[in-house]
Structures are given as structure tokens and as C-alpha cells.
Amino acid sequence: MKYTGTVYTFGDNVNTDEIIPARYLNTTDPTVLGRYCMEDIRPGFGTRAEKGSIIVAGDNFGCGSSREHAPLSLKYAGIACVVAVSFARIFFRNAINIGLPIIESRDISSKAKEGDTLTVDLDTGRAVVGGEEIAIAPFPPFMQKIVEEGGWLPYLLKTTAH
Template sequence: MKIYKYGDNVDTDVIIPARHLNNPDPKALASHCMEDIDEKFASTVEPGDIVVAGANFGCGSSREHAPLALKSCGVKCVIAKSFARIFYRNSINIGFPILECPEAAESIQPGDAVTVDFKTGVISDETQGKTFQAAPFPAFVDGIIEAGGLLNSLKVRGVAK
């Protein structure tokens, strides 16, 4: 597990550049994820890695492609000081967990070993011996994420086909 750390105002055009939106295939999006801010990200990210960022992560346009690109890379979650509201909602809609925790986002460094308990919102930086508390998702949001997104959760509940 690796930590990728970025600053404030990482916008959706940086997460997945607009020039790659012609191909909606999640694997294609993943292959270009973060390339304008970190050209090695897509080739080095592995399932379970965590992105840590500053304030206003996911600002910019409202495309769902941004959290989808991160999820398709295998990123476990994003921990940030704050999220743009549309990115936050799009992440939940596709079943991608994100946690707002300014203290964790400030403290966690690349190379740290970090675990996350989504049920409780507890973020543990085992390298530094620190624990942080993010607000856990309400049960209905947790159900959406566990189902893999809003549409899947509606199917599980028998509301959609």
C-alpha cells in the first residue's frame, strides 16, 4: 500500500484530463489517471493504495469520470481536507469511498502505513502512531458504497432492475 499525496484544488481535469474522456472504458480512464499532475501515477498505483490531498479535492467540472478513474486504478479511498461537493456525490454514486479529515490529510506522508475503517471513520497512521477521526458514512451511504454504487444498491433493494 502506497500513499500518494497532493495539495489543494486538485481538479477533475487533473484527475482525468478531458482529452481522454472520449473512451468511457474504466481501464482506459485508469491508464491516464492523474497524468497531468503525476505522470507516474497510473503506472505505479496498485490496488489498495490511498490518495491523500488538501482542500477542495475534485473541484472543477462535474464529470463522474474523475472518481471512476481513481476507483478503476484500484485506489482504496481518498482522504482529503475537503472535497468539492459534486465530486463527493459522484464518488458515492459509483461506490468509491472518500473521507474528509483535515488532520489526517495534513499529517499523513508518502511512505506511511495507513489503515482505514470505513464503518467507524477511524484512520490510523501506523508509521506515525497517530489515529484520526473522520465522520463515518451514514448507514444508507455505506450501503451504496458496499453495493458498488447507487444503481447497484437500488438493484439490491429491488427498486431498480
């Protein structure tokens, strides 16, 4: 899996209320969830970010509620993947479960600037931004298997007899 896109930068502790405010959680409509992505901290982001864009954030991205609408909102807004120094744990598992690629990288987070073009290659474990190459740590084998199967349910159905 390889992604190349424009970088949008965010700070530390971007929470799920900011990613998709609860007033839009009375629906699971992809158009609505995509349109209002990041509405309260960056109005218009959900419609402005071009398809394939990459979010680069700081520490504890996705903290707060368990709403799966948060990674779905990012996906529906056209975000190809999210890079952060660290992710809050429920957001992390939700992203893995629904198949939104996420990468933990302090190096990328400190080097990528708003508007840069970032390439992330999960197969080779390499990222390139501003002409500089950065190594990405792979997921643990268990997580890799889930990602390879396309999410938690496909993995579970394949590995569980029922």
C-alpha cells in the same frame, strides 16, 4: 470496510481535468482511464501507483467538471480510497454513486506524508498512520445506506417499486 495502503499526497483544489484530462474522455475503457490518471500534474502516476494505494489531499478535491470518469480513473488506477480535507460536491456524489470510498478528514490530511502506510477502517471509524490513531467521522445515515447497498442504482432499485 478496511483499507491499508501507501499514501500519495496531493494539495488543494485537485480538479477533474487534472484527475483525468478531457482528451481521454472519448472512451470509457478502464485501462485507458486508469493509465492517464493525474497525467498532467504527476506524469506516470496511473501506472506507478500500486494497487490499494491511498490518495491523501487537501481542500476541494475533485472540483470542476461532472465527469464520472474522474472517480472511475482513480478506481481503475488501483486507488483504494481517497482522503481529503473536503471534496467538491459533484465528485463526492459520483464517488458515492460508483462505490469509490472517500473520507473527509483534516487530521489525516495534516498528518499523513507521501510514502506512509495508512490504514482506514470505516467500520470502526478509525484510521492509523505513523503509529497514531485518528477518529473518522461517519457518513450521514442516508449516505451510509447508499454505500451499504453498493451504490446509488442498487439502492434506488431496492427502494423504488417500478
